[in-house]
Amino acid sequence: MADGSVAVRDQRQRKKDLLERLEREADIWVASADGHGMPCLVPLSFLWDGEAVWLSTRRTNPTGRNLSEVGRARLSLADTRDVVLIAGTVEVFGLDEVPVATADAFAATSRWDPRRPGNGPSYAYYRVTPTEVQVWYEEAELPARHLMRDGVWAV
Template identity: 55%
Template sequence: MTITAPPREPARRKQDVLGRLETELDVWVATADADGTPCLVALWFLWDGRDVWMSTRPGNPTGRNLRAGGRTRLAFGDTRDVVLIDGAVAAYASAGVPPAAAEAFAAKTGWDPRRESAAYDWFRVRPHAVQSWHGVPELRGRHLMRDGVWTV
């Protein structure tokens, strides 16, 4: 495959990232345990305009790692349309999740973890770094957010 499209300008890349955060249903969630054993799963998510919200069982590896590690990397797309988001994690039990976040999550996904008989925890990811690129021609300028501040 030959890439013939010119690289997108940073403002366009940011617009594309925000569009994906609004429309995608799943995000890849990368974590590691205290020994460094990696875990990668796809979870449904909600973007509220500032944070990414996800829910998963507290006893599974992803739930344990998110709670204990306090950080994650989220990923969208394939190797030709990459979005990476590094962020700090805050964990909430179902009783403590902000109702607006849980209700918006349920409206987007059609699933409300608070209504499950099994326990689900909630995780808020506040982005501190965002990268986006379409192949090698866009590697330059791929950093759209650093230290929690959009660079564009």
Template identity: 60%
Template structure:
């Protein structure tokens, strides 16, 4: 895919990212353990308008890293249409997740982790930085959120 349009302005990029967060079902989740060893997996997610909600077993590398490290880098898209989000993570036990989140996650993904046992924990990711770009012409202006605030109001 080659982008032939002029680079999008910040407001357009923010609108596009918000639409993708509503529509897409899976996100790449990058974490690191306490020694700094990286780990990357795809997980299903729910966007609630402010946070991304993930669910995985607390005992696997991603669950441990999310819980212990409190940070993650998430990525949507392929190499020519990129969204990268850095965020702060809060961990919720299986009985602590808000019902509307678990119900929304189930409706969006078709999977209800509440029926998968107590090993599945929930992770709420608050974006603190977001970058979005189509190919090289959009590298300038790719930072659309900094310090948890959109560069321009969506």
């Protein structure tokens, strides 16, 4: 806008923008914690399959252990002005358990394939199914930031 203010998007527009970003972007911040509450925050490549976010990392690193043991994660796209926060439940898939089409799509999107020989069985896929989604661009959009609660889209 000419005065420098930002037009407030309605929830439908925010959901549309979110889904476009999930299709377009390649990396996402993954926050997890162990059973004692020790936090871990790392960027990982991801795939959005239209219902869930797929990640892959080693089972033995802190993120892999946390996702497996606690079964919850919080995700965020990188832009701190156009905020996306996704909380979700986690399912773990071994390299031989992940659907082939999903693994192929993940490899194409991230330009990295955890199944590649040499990686060994230490990698797994983690399917994060959203239970809560918040999206806002600066303060004006805060009041209607919840696009999903308890796994149900508001719009």
